[in-house]
Amino acid sequence: MIDPMNREVDETHWLTAGRRALGVEADAIAAVAxxxxxxFAHAGQLCLACRGRVVVTGMGxxxxxxxxxxxxxxxxxxxxxxxxxAEASHGDLGMITRDDLVLALSNSGETGEVLILLPLLxxxxxxxxxxxxxxxSTLAQEATVHLDVRVPAEACPLNLAxxxxxxxxxxxxxxxxxxxxxxxxxxxxxFALSHPxxxxxxxxxxxxxxxxxxxxxxxxxxxxTPLSAGLLEMSRKGLGLTAVTAADGRLVGVFTDGDLRRxxxxxxxxxxxxxxxxxxxxxxxxxxxxxxxxALKLMEDHRITGLMVxxxxxxxxGALNVQDLLRAGVL
Numbered sequence: 001m002i003d004p005m006n007r008e009v010d011e012t013h014w015l016t017a018g019r020r021a022l023g024v025e026a027d028a029i030a031a032v033a034x035x036x037x038x039x040f041a042h043a044g045q046l047c048l049a050c051r052g053r054v055v056v057t058g059m060g061x062x063x064x065x066x067x068x069x070x071x072x073x074x075x076x077x078x079x080x081x082x083x084x085x086a087e088a089s090h091g092d093l094g095m096i097t098r099d100d101l102v103l104a105l106s107n108s109g110e111t112g113e114v115l116i117l118l119p120l121l122x123x124x125x126x127x128x129x130x131x132x133x134x135x136x137s138t139l140a141q142e143a144t145v146h147l148d149v150r151v152p153a154e155a156c157p158l159n160l161a162x163x164x165x166x167x168x169x170x171x172x173x174x175x176x177x178x179x180x181x182x183x184x185x186x187x188x189x190x191f192a193l194s195h196p197x198x199x200x201x202x203x204x205x206x207x208x209x210x211x212x213x214x215x216x217x218x219x220x221x222x223x224x225t226p227l228s229a230g231l232l233e234m235s236r237k238g239l240g241l242t243a244v245t246a247a248d249g250r251l252v253g254v255f256t257d258g259d260l261r262r263x264x265x266x267x268x269x270x271x272x273x274x275x276x277x278x279x280x281x282x283x284x285x286x287x288x289x290x291x292x293x294x295a296l297k298l299m300e301d302h303r304i305t306g307l308m309v310x311x312x313x314x315x316x317x318g319a320l321n322v323q324d325l326l327r328a329g330v331l
């Protein structure tokens with residue numbers, strides 16, 4: 001027993017308590033997984049067939065878990081939202097339509113704020129999936145489908161604070177969301193559409209055209225341009241490179257800081273040299289409608305820091321460098 005007056009607790013206590021709690025929660029999830037059966041499949045079919053939204057509700061700690069489950073469902077292809085049960089009986093039930101499905105969480109299955117909704121849900125003819133730790137509870141018995149999330153014990157040493165039981169609910173919600181994701185054929189691109197502001201959304205949705213330098217911002221000079229003028233163009237545009245074009249406008253090369261160093265090593269007369277003398281021919285390019293992530297991979301694979309952007313007919317339309325990718329959040 002720890003002396004409450006002694007605030008110095010040794011490392012062994014923290015590690016022992018932490019490992020015990022994690023072990024109890026791992027056992028809880030294993031117990032729930034071992035009972036998974038036809039009811040889970042039935043719940044999945046109900047969600048898949050739902051023409052409206054899955055309305056997830058719960059009170060207290062179960063309510064916090066319900067909110068997370070609703071968010072996970074919504075972001076993985078199943079339209080869903082959280083409804084607070086206490087607010088539902090004061091007008092928020094108007095959020096529910098006959099095409100919706102309700103997923104109610106209550107470890108005891110006897111939460112008053114949730115039970116009071118049952119007659120109204122029956123009147124609407126809305127399907128009800130209950131997630132409880134007591135299969136004989138009122139909520140479990142009234143539900144269309146019951147998902148059993150009872151656990152051997154809470155991680156709390158007093159066996160009072162909802163810990164393992166809420167973990168089991170959360171894991172069951174994740175399992176349902178993932179099973180639905182797979183049943184819908186939900187893809188990474190679909191996920192990105194729901195997360196356009198996140199890192200994954202940027203990687204999967206952002207195109208080269210969205211971040212490239214074009215028009216007046218595109219550094220470009222004819223191949224007959226003196227090296228000194230090419231350097232000025234490269235410095236003015238601030239990309240550390242410039243495209244080099246033929247008389248007909250075709251891309252024939254690129255000139256970078258590295259090309260300048262190589263030219264100096266070759267002791268080229270910088271006052272007489274043209275861009276054709278110092279440029280890198282057949283530079284790496286990326287198509288304008290390619291994903292920004294593809295441009296990043298090209299740079300990584302070829303160990304370069306910039307790319308020329310071309311259209312479907314290999315005409316020069318833009319340029320970008322690694323800093324553009326960094327600013328866009330792709331890197």
